[in-house]
Amino acid sequence: MQFELLKTDKESSARAGIIHTDHGDIHTPIFMPVGTQASVKAVHQSELESIIKAQIILGNTYHLFLRPGNEILNRVGGLHSFMNWKKPILTDSGGYQVFSLSARRKVKAEGVYFSSHIDGSKHLFTPESVVDTQRILGSDIMMALDECPAYPCTKPAARKSLEITKAWLERGIAHFKNTEPLYGHDQIFVPIAQGSIYDDLRIESLQFNGQFKTPVQAIGGLSVGEPAEDLYRLVHLSTQHMSVDNARYLMGVGTPANILECISAGIDMFDCVLPSRNARHGILFTTQGIMNIRNKKWKDDFKPIDEGIQCPTSNNHSKAYLRHLFVSGEILGMQIATLQNLSFYLHLVSQAREMIFIDKFQEWKNAILQVINQRL
Amino acid sequence: MQFELLKTDKESSARAGIIHTDHGDIHTPIFMPVGTQASVKAVHQSELESIIKAQIILGNTYHLFLRPGNEILNRVGGLHSFMNWKKPILTDSGGYQVFSLSARRKVKAEGVYFSSHIDGSKHLFTPESVVDTQRILGSDIMMALDECPAYPCTKPAARKSLEITKAWLERGIAHFKNTEPLYGHDQIFVPIAQGSIYDDLRIESLQFNGQFKTPVQAIGGLSVGEPAEDLYRLVHLSTQHMSVDNARYLMGVGTPANILECISAGIDMFDCVLPSRNARHGILFTTQGIMNIRNKKWKDDFKPIDEGIQCPTSNNHSKAYLRHLFVSGEILGMQIATLQNLSFYLHLVSQAREMIFIDKFQEWKNAILQVINQRL
Known part of the structure; x- marks a missing residue:
């Protein structure tokens, strides 16, 4: 997989490019409809393709891990096959939903323990296990397990959280390199920058992530309740510390106005x-x-x-x-x-x-x- | 509008025909999907046409009278225009829903008084007013106001109910003849046979209705809780007392097995x-x-x-x-x-x-x- 930068706007940092995947090209900037549980709610896959003209959709690892579960997804040959969607898919790591949906979650060095919001069953996500699950899902773009601090968050707490995210990323990258795609198409692994609203933590996180030179780099932990000014400031700051050679994915954003503003800051990919x-x-x-x-x-x-x-x-x-x-x-x-x-x-x-x-x-x-x- | 009988099966009473309408031909036997509130639930009109291959759909006068109401439907030019459906539409008279949904209904000689199940507002449907409403709806096939007795029903009660249905039919037919379509396409008016499970009442009702020589004749009041044997017996009996020249519509039936059995009895139209x-x-x-x-x-x-x-x-x-x-x-x-x-x-x-x-x-x-x- 490869990101090709075609053009940068003269008056802003806005960019046009192409992400080449084994399931087809994605023309950026792009918005990715969210198909949480293997369905973009209330629309058929044929409508996603022919009417909405979606070029890539999202699946949520947390939801899909719980239902239908890895065994079914493995036997059917991954999420593309399960939901009959032939274009690219991005899956998150499940971390965000663990923090927002599940009861009694507990972050430890090894990973995050949580109880299913569906039946209370207990599970552990580790940086390695979410790679395995996303290998089974067969998503074209896989995301690293991160910890997304709530807003507001003190700086010491944001610092501590960032250290976890960094450590988990190293383990995730290592496991990604040690595993292979299961269904014959290429998959990439994407680090997520955190750091709450603190400029120096954000920069540190981006520089740490940048060393892995992944074709896509993500910004997480924004649009979680902070004022729009903080969002815009941090996005403009972030893209200045990201390589021009990689596609930049701003997670969970946003309104049409948010998206246009963040495109002008140099963001290439959105979901919400x-x-x-x-x-x-x-x-x-x-x-x-x-x-x-x-x-x-x-x-x-x-x-x-x-x-x-x-x-x-x-x-x-x-x-x-x-x-x-x-x-x-x-x-x-x-x-x-x-x-x-x-x-x-x-x-x-x-x-x-x-x-x-x-x-x-x-x-x-x-x-x-x-x-x-x-x-x- | 006209029904053209093309073929009668050699071993049964099953028939194949065409109902010619200003919105296109309907090939019988036909099943009509129910679009209660101007929508066949969970499917797009384009899917009704291209995937389901519906040739005619139903609208419910009771629901549409309450929401969006006659004023809106009149201003938009009828139900076809409102819901953007270009093929034929059949509307019921609203009588059945008054009996099954509304609170505090009261049948009098002039019509049926009822309270809306939505907001409790009070209304009166008369044999004439439901013609007016269906003129506004612009349905290709309009149904007469009838009284549908619950099952079980004593014979004296069924007799009394049938007298009301007959009297209302005469008034409905007269009003139909005194009014014109509003949108330039032809509309027909269809009588409904009642009589509960009593053979003689059924025959009397059918003979009474038959005198009006409408292109479509309906059988109502079945599939309301009676055993399947009663349903089949009464349908076979009924079609023997209906002209071969008219399309026969069995209202509210049924399972796939019900439909095949009733096709063999000579029924041409179904909804359920x-x-x-x-x-x-x-x-x-x-x-x-x-x-x-x-x-x-x-x-x-x-x-x-x-x-x-x-x-x-x-x-x-x-x-x-x-x-x-x-x-x-x-x-x-x-x-x-x-x-x-x-x-x-x-x-x-x-x-x-x-x-x-x-x-x-x-x-x-x-x-x-x-x-x-x-x-x-």
């Missing part, structure tokens, strides 16, 4: 549950702005949901119809809204990429933010 | 929530038999859900994957299962039609029932 989760609650991101489709004002708006993107359901169904589906509790409402939000996110990063190539990214970004940030 | 509702609970109807996909036995069955029908999700996804989606509470499970069940139902009636044309219906039916009735 926001567009799909908000869709299921009737909050739509559109080329005209943000709307709560349950609002009474849409009850007789018979114009299309969004004509600005290529999404047949959004082009052909009215706001009034979608509102009716939500008010009536129809599943189809969540389906149509998810197609809208994810199509819009992929449209947005695709537009950003085009603008980077013609050196109009900053101008376009400043103009479009006025529109897409509006509350309709 | 069973395939879509069961799908959402993980009960699948397939060409191999009936399965509860949540069952542990499917956890490592990596073979396709159903290869016997043309449905990409059922052809491409495994039983193990679909089980995982249900066990994990993923919406996509309901989507895939609904596509399976409705595709299977439409496949079944399409196969039945082919067999009727080549005079092999009975032989095929007896053979296939052994398979599709199996519990897998």
Whole structure:
């Protein structure tokens, strides 16, 4: 696997590139829809490919380890085969979900002990075991086990946490090198920078991670409750300490505005549950702005949901119809809204990429933010 | 609108025909997916058309009258326009839902008073008002307001109820003749036979309804809890008292076995929530038999859900994957299962039609029932 930098914007740090994988190319900057439990909620894989135009999706190791579990995933030949998805997949290490979902977790030097949020069963994730699980998942891009400190976090606690993350990374890298892909396609292993909101810890973490020269480098532990200014400051700081030769992945971010700002800072890859989760609650991101489709004002708006993107359901169904589906509790409402939000996110990063190539990214970004940030 | 009888099976009363409507032809025998609130739950309209191959769908007047309501539906130009569905639509009169869903209903000579199950608001449906509402809905096939007696029902009560249904039909027919379609396409009005499980009442009702010579004639009040023998006996009896020149619609039926048996009795049209509702609970109807996909036995069955029908999700996804989606509470499970069940139902009636044309219906039916009735 290899990242190819094609173009850097003249007025910002925004970049356009390609990540070459055995499951196809990924054109960056890219947004990756989240398929937590082997499904991007409420959309078919065929819709992900043909309507949303997803180039890569995420799977969550924590969830998949618990259900359907490694035995099933191994026997079926990995996650691509299990869910019938032929394009690239990135899996996280499971660490983040252990910290956010599971009960009675305990971090020790060897790894993290936790109880399943489903049935209370006890498990241990180690830097090595999550490599093994991701080998079984067969994801194209595997993530290192890290510890993600909550926000706010004192500096001594952030320092201590970073030491764990660094030690785990070394063990993960070693185990990654000692193991082979199971299904014949290449997999890479990606370190995650931590350090809470402390500039020096962030820089230290990035420099430590950079020595492994992995084709993708990730920034974790942001968008966990800190103010937007901290997010932007730390992302701009971080990309300055990351090699231009690697793709840069900002984990768990964010709103359309967050994404455009972080693209301008030189981020290449994003994932977030926001567009799909908000869709299921009737909050739509559109080329005209943000709307709560349950609002009474849409009850007789018979114009299309969004004509600005290529999404047949959004082009052909009215706001009034979608509102009716939500008010009536129809599943189809969540389906149509998810197609809208994810199509819009992929449209947005695709537009950003085009603008980077013609050196109009900053101008376009400043103009479009006025529109897409509006509350309709 | 016109029903064209093309073929009657040599060994049974099964028929193949065409209902010509302004929104296209309907090839009978046909199953009509139920789109209660302007949505066939969990499937896109494009999937109804291209995957399920629905030729006509149902809307429920009771639900649509309450939400989004006549004003919205009138302004948007009817249900076809509102939900962006270009093929035929049949709407019921709302009577059945008034009896099954609403609180404090009261039948009087003028109509039925009821309280909305949504907000308790009070309403009156009359034989005339449901014609007006269905004119606004713009359904190709409109149903008369009837009273559907619960099962069991004493004969005096069934007699009394039938008198109301007959009186309401005369008023409905008169109002239908005095009103015009609102959107330029033809609409027909269909009487419903009642009479509970009493042969003489059923015959009387059918003879009364037959005098109006409508292109479609319906049988209501069955599959409401009576034994299957009663259902089959009454359907076979009923079709003997219905003109061969009209399409015969058996309301609210049923299982795949019910449908094949009633096709052999000469029924042309069916609707039922069973395939879509069961799908959402993980009960699948397939060409191999009936399965509860949540069952542990499917956890490592990596073979396709159903290869016997043309449905990409059922052809491409495994039983193990679909089980995982249900066990994990993923919406996509309901989507895939609904596509399976409705595709299977439409496949079944399409196969039945082919067999009727080549005079092999009975032989095929007896053979296939052994398979599709199996519990897998």
